[in-house]
Amino acid sequence: xxxxxxxxxxxxxxxxxxxxxxxxxxxxxxxxxxxxxxxxxxxxxxxxxxxxxxxxxxxxxxxxxxxxxxxxxxxxxxxxxxxxxxxxxxxxx
Amino acid sequence: xxxxxxxxxxxxxxxxxxxxxxxxxxxxxxxxxxxxxxxxxxxxxxxxxxxxxxxxxxxxxxxxxxxxxxxxxxxxxxxxxxxxxxxxxxxxxxxxxxxxxxxxxxxxxxxxxxxxxxxxxxxxxxxxxxxxxxxxxxxxxxxxxxxxxxxxxxxxxxxxxxxxxxxxxxxxxxxxxxxxxxxxxxxxxxxxxxxxxxxxxxxxxxxxxxxxxxxxxxxxxxxxxxxxxxxxxxxxxxxxxxxxxxxxxxxxxxxxxxxxxxxxxxxxxxxxxxxxxxxxxxxxxxxxxxxxxxxxxxxxxxxxxxxxxxxxxxxxxxxxxxxxxxxxxxxxxxxxxxxxxxxxxxxxxxxxxxxxxxxx
Numbered sequence: 001x002x003x004x005x006x007x008x009x010x011x012x013x014x015x016x017x018x019x020x021x022x023x024x025x026x027x028x029x030x031x032x033x034x035x036x037x038x039x040x041x042x043x044x045x046x047x048x049x050x051x052x053x054x055x056x057x058x059x060x061x062x063x064x065x066x067x068x069x070x071x072x073x074x075x076x077x078x079x080x081x082x083x084x085x086x087x088x089x090x091x092x093x
Numbered sequence: 094x095x096x097x098x099x100x101x102x103x104x105x106x107x108x109x110x111x112x113x114x115x116x117x118x119x120x121x122x123x124x125x126x127x128x129x130x131x132x133x134x135x136x137x138x139x140x141x142x143x144x145x146x147x148x149x150x151x152x153x154x155x156x157x158x159x160x161x162x163x164x165x166x167x168x169x170x171x172x173x174x175x176x177x178x179x180x181x182x183x184x185x186x187x188x189x190x191x192x193x194x195x196x197x198x199x200x201x202x203x204x205x206x207x208x209x210x211x212x213x214x215x216x217x218x219x220x221x222x223x224x225x226x227x228x229x230x231x232x233x234x235x236x237x238x239x240x241x242x243x244x245x246x247x248x249x250x251x252x253x254x255x256x257x258x259x260x261x262x263x264x265x266x267x268x269x270x271x272x273x274x275x276x277x278x279x280x281x282x283x284x285x286x287x288x289x290x291x292x293x294x295x296x297x298x299x300x301x302x303x304x305x306x307x308x309x310x311x312x313x314x315x316x317x318x319x320x321x322x323x324x325x326x327x328x329x330x331x332x333x334x335x336x337x338x339x340x341x342x343x344x345x346x347x348x349x350x351x352x353x354x355x356x357x358x359x360x361x362x363x364x365x366x367x368x369x370x371x372x373x374x375x376x377x378x379x380x381x382x383x384x385x386x387x388x389x390x391x392x393x394x395x396x397x398x399x400x401x402x403x404x405x406x407x408x409x410x411x412x413x414x415x416x417x418x419x420x421x422x423x424x425x426x427x428x429x430x431x432x433x434x435x436x437x438x439x440x441x442x443x444x445x446x447x448x449x450x451x452x453x
Contacts, residue, residue: 011153046154046172047154048153051173051177052183054184
């Protein structure tokens, strides 16, 4: 399966400048997708998740428009052809 | 010879240089713009000095970065220089301290972090290993976070032995005599006004510890209320706050060359973290805390800012230079041990850390 990951500009530099990435996860969950992403782009993976594997507090991930926090978190289902947005939250100072 | 002053702030790093023995400074930056730089060090043991920065990418988490060309380019380790091992059930929250060891321990750099943890690198800060002796200490789970988070914020490796001293908010002072395997609390005499027992074995909120130039056994501690001295490597502590306008504050800095000389920057109290009378002043002792002298030539009146625990440092020059960074983004330098100060920078983001060296 192939999933399209859409990155904000600030993270695209960690993926060779690409804002759209086609990723082929080994399974059908968000964790599988992020594992595959981190294997290819370790710095990018670390910006999104901490070393326990949790998505960082101020990073939002949407699968086909749905916030994964309300869709099972890392266990959220990711279908073949899904569109996954990674975005910074509105936190800051 | 060039003196280099690294200034870590809430929103980036600035580097100031002086080519006239610290009389005037040229400011360069921002580097790492928009990243919080809570820890910085300049490792002069290498052929070219390495600037190490403990940064927080806001949304994207903390890490250690380094520059071998004085800020022009920065590098980081792909998988993170500091990452808790599997099974630790913890994630790095902030790097609070980066401390290169001595010249005869090349490559060794210590890091103090949040959550309460100590780390050791043998490759100049590119990767660190968790010091398990402290992490596995039975007291650890009872160390509470202070207002800024629970962290090891002070790391003092003894250059002549395997002793390592750390200080934590909260937790207090802990010492290892074997390089980090076994640890014991050394807080006898340090007060904890926020605990039912005001003199507990551990749990104090020690804000900073500095080693006197006379040798490793004499220490100074700025506590969350109280300034203390130990003459037996932390075995016992006595108050040296008499003569100070207030005993609250965050940093304490010692002279690297003159025994008995140290500096603090008092604030009114924990519920009133501003300088007494709204005047930013440094207090200096020449007799290991028996007496204190107020220093204010070049420091501002009508100042309601504060100085964080690592935003005050000394260099290794003669006479000793001292450097003060404030939460309202000002940096002051003194080339005469505090007798007078000049303004290095203003209108920066709040200053979290300063470190100064003479470039080789």
